[in-house]
Amino acid sequence: MSEDTSRTMIAGRLNVETGAFALKEVPVPDPGPGFVRVKVEAAGVCLSDVHLIQGLLRPKFLKGSEVTLGHEVAGTIDQPGPGVSALAPGDRVVVQAGYEYNGVTLTMGVDYDGGWAEYLVVPAGVCVPLGEDIPFDQASIIPDAVSTPWAAIASTAQVRAGEAVGVWGIGGLGAHGVQLLRMVGAAPIVAVDPIPEARARALELGADVALDPLAEDFAEAIKAATAGRGLDAALDFAGVDAVRSQALASLGLRGRLVLVGLSGKPVTIGDSTGFSFARKQVLGHYGSEAHHVPQLVSLTRLGRLDFAGSISARLPLADAEQAVKSLDAKEGNPIRIVLVP
Numbered sequence: 001m002s003e004d005t006s007r008t009m010i011a012g013r014l015n016v017e018t019g020a021f022a023l024k025e026v027p028v029p030d031p032g033p034g035f036v037r038v039k040v041e042a043a044g045v046c047l048s049d050v051h052l053i054q055g056l057l058r059p060k061f062l063k064g065s066e067v068t069l070g071h072e073v074a075g076t077i078d079q080p081g082p083g084v085s086a087l088a089p090g091d092r093v094v095v096q097a098g099y100e101y102n103g104v105t106l107t108m109g110v111d112y113d114g115g116w117a118e119y120l121v122v123p124a125g126v127c128v129p130l131g132e133d134i135p136f137d138q139a140s141i142i143p144d145a146v147s148t149p150w151a152a153i154a155s156t157a158q159v160r161a162g163e164a165v166g167v168w169g170i171g172g173l174g175a176h177g178v179q180l181l182r183m184v185g186a187a188p189i190v191a192v193d194p195i196p197e198a199r200a201r202a203l204e205l206g207a208d209v210a211l212d213p214l215a216e217d218f219a220e221a222i223k224a225a226t227a228g229r230g231l232d233a234a235l236d237f238a239g240v241d242a243v244r245s246q247a248l249a250s251l252g253l254r255g256r257l258v259l260v261g262l263s264g265k266p267v268t269i270g271d272s273t274g275f276s277f278a279r280k281q282v283l284g285h286y287g288s289e290a291h292h293v294p295q296l297v298s299l300t301r302l303g304r305l306d307f308a309g310s311i312s313a314r315l316p317l318a319d320a321e322q323a324v325k326s327l328d329a330k331e332g333n334p335i336r337i338v339l340v341p
């Protein structure tokens, strides 16, 4: 990617060595062959951005020590690079949060510059046409806040209709996880979150039961919800250590725990004999595959999904630091905060 040094833009940049985050004036990037420049219309704020700033997550493939954050982006094509004919200026697109290159997964806003900026340059192939009917803010959160739980449910956990599924963490990912589980017919859907408002939200979005993970009768409540059998699948959308042992203990025969939340800590299987006896599984999960975002765009356009209630706040890009603090402190209990350049 080359840079047009005559034009500049504002970008939210993280120094991954020092953890310093700041809005900086940087050159507007120019798209090379096969790439496109996207004018960012909306960009989501994820707990992974908070993890990055706090040093809990480190880029594996970043060149240099600075990156523009933002892996949830919707916008319009500003300039197709040489050789790109499938996209034209003005096309509304949602941008996949990463891609595989040479056998490795590269994540936007982690391994290369992301969308907390006025413009970003990405390979043309990661842009998914949006059509006219989905607003940019709702579209921006599809990659990751919706596509990651969708991939976890549909591909990694392979949830089938009628299965009992527990969802730990009813934030950005988990709130959509509940909606998606409802769509695929999981039953019962057991939502778990220490925040009462998050539990109330889960019930509104389609959970059958909402539990406080700190409640003394938690294990009995899981049994009561599943007629004593335990969960077929448990999804960790919290990234908190305590979730793993609690979720593992809540699984029934052949139950699988999918680790989506990123805690950076070891996973411990306490009752390893019980784990083997019940033939439980622990599965890692990251991101989504190329088909998941187009599927979700289609499901949304067909009215099967609606993210109108998912946008808790729209803040100007200049307030990126405040957005990060609000998500970290759960101020106003947000599902997703979206930045608008």
Ligand SMILES: NC(=O)c1ccc[n+]([C@@H]2O[C@H](COP(=O)([O-])OP(=O)(O)OC[C@H]3O[C@@H](n4cnc5c(N)ncnc54)[C@H](O)[C@@H]3O)[C@@H](O)[C@H]2O)c1
Pocket: 045, 046, 047, 048, 051, 144, 148, 168, 169, 170, 171, 172, 173, 174, 192, 193, 194, 195, 198, 213, 237, 238, 239, 240, 242, 243, 259, 260, 261, 262, 263, 285, 286, 287, 288, 327, 334, 335
């Ligand atoms: N694997 C991936 O591909 C991937 C992608 C995106 C995000 N993530 C990770 O997923 C996690 C969630 O991200 P998010 O943006 O939805 O976060 P969020 O902050 O919006 O939501 C997290 C929720 O977890 C709840 N929680 C905290 N402790 C809990 C506990 N003990 N039991 C149950 N719930 C608890 C919080 O109250 C909150 O509602 C983060 O760790 C993030 O880094 C992973």
